[in-house]
Amino acid sequence: MDRKIVVLSLVVSVVALAMAAFTYLQSGNRAQSLIQQREQQLIRYLLPRVEAIYQDFNLAFPAEPPTSLEQLIDPMLRLIEPVTSEAG
Numbered sequence: 001m002d003r004k005i006v007v008l009s010l011v012v013s014v015v016a017l018a019m020a021a022f023t024y025l026q027s028g029n030r031a032q033s034l035i036q037q038r039e040q041q042l043i044r045y046l047l048p049r050v051e052a053i054y055q056d057f058n059l060a061f062p063a064e065p066p067t068s069l070e071q072l073i074d075p076m077l078r079l080i081e082p083v084t085s086e087a088g
Contacts, residue, residue, distance in 0.1 A: 043072055050076065 043066055050072060054061045057079065066072040 039069055042069060043067070046072060 047066070051061050053076065059079070062075060064071075
């Protein structure tokens, strides 16, 4: 009877260890996926505001819709650079 309990404990421990390892290995992929989803949410939220800024300055908005925050913000940074370089 004791041997069965020991074997059962060993099996449960191995299964728990395998599940922990699997979860650990998948956590990086899951985190990356969540970050990309959040980035797309931010782009959808900010895009109308950025387009409004372009319209206020009578500038043409890039034809390709941005797919990353860098692509969304970069045109605005290029718009601000001449102003900041003159002030410096």
